[in-house]
Amino acid sequence: MVIIHWFRQDLRLSDNPSLFEASGNGQVLPVFILDDHSAGQWAPGRASRWWLHHSLAALNDALKGRLLVLQGDAAKVLPEVAAEYKVDAVYWNRCYEPWRIQRDQQIKKALRNDGLEVKSFNGSLLWEPWTVLKKDRTPYRVFTPYYRKGCLVAEPPREPLPVPKKSGALQQPRKATSMTLIYCQPEVLSPPIILILPVRQSRCAGTIICMSTGVSRAEGLVRQRQKTNFRIFWARG
Structure with a gap:
């Protein structure tokens, strides 16, 4: 199959x-x-x-x-x-x-x-939207009753699943x-x-420039900051 x-x-x-x-x-x-x-x-x-x-x-x-x-x-x-x-x-x-x-x-x-x-x-x-509803089968509009009367009495969410073993x-x-x-x-x-990848047309006719360089640099800065924050968090316990 x-x-x-x-x-x-x-x-x-x-x-x-x-x-x-x-x-x-x-x-x-x-x-x-x-x-x-x-x-x-x-x-x-x-x-x-x-x-x-x-x-x-x-x-x-x-x-x-x-x-x-x-x-x-x-x-x-x-x-x-x-x-x-x-x-x-x-x-x-x-x-x-x-x-x-x-x-x-x-x-x-x-x-x-x-x-x-x-x-x-x-x-x-x-929980999917249609699984937690009011008694009249309409969605909750306020979080507190949604949580107390909906989530707390709804079926428990499933457990996370592992990577499939049959990768072959x-x-x-x-x-x-x-x-x-x-x-x-x-x-x-x-x-x-x-x-x-996003591209833009340059002023030179027929030239296409990839726009990923700046985003790659930004991603590097974000990752560096994440590592710094983690080290601070770990050091402070």
């Missing part, structure tokens, strides 16, 4: 319910889709793209070069990937932005119509055909720099 785990806002191996479940049920094809088409005005900006690029690179390293990263409308890309790799099921962790919910519902319906098994999981919240079950992706391949193997570097 071949299962797509669709990475979205869960670029990690540990405590990942969808990936954990998929790894226990068959061969996993890990996929990420840069879907600016559906995001519209909510598409990631320059700083977000810088973090995304390096997060995907780190995730791909952790997956031993098996991450398949694509660009396009997820509603069109996922069925193409499923057909290309003869996929039996698609799993993902839920997101909660209105535009994502609407898109995901349409994708889930379309994939099921194609005969695929589709499962989604809670991979980021202690990850499927090696083939080179995509009709889809735009951004990042697949560690040695393929130019596509993600162009398509994910």
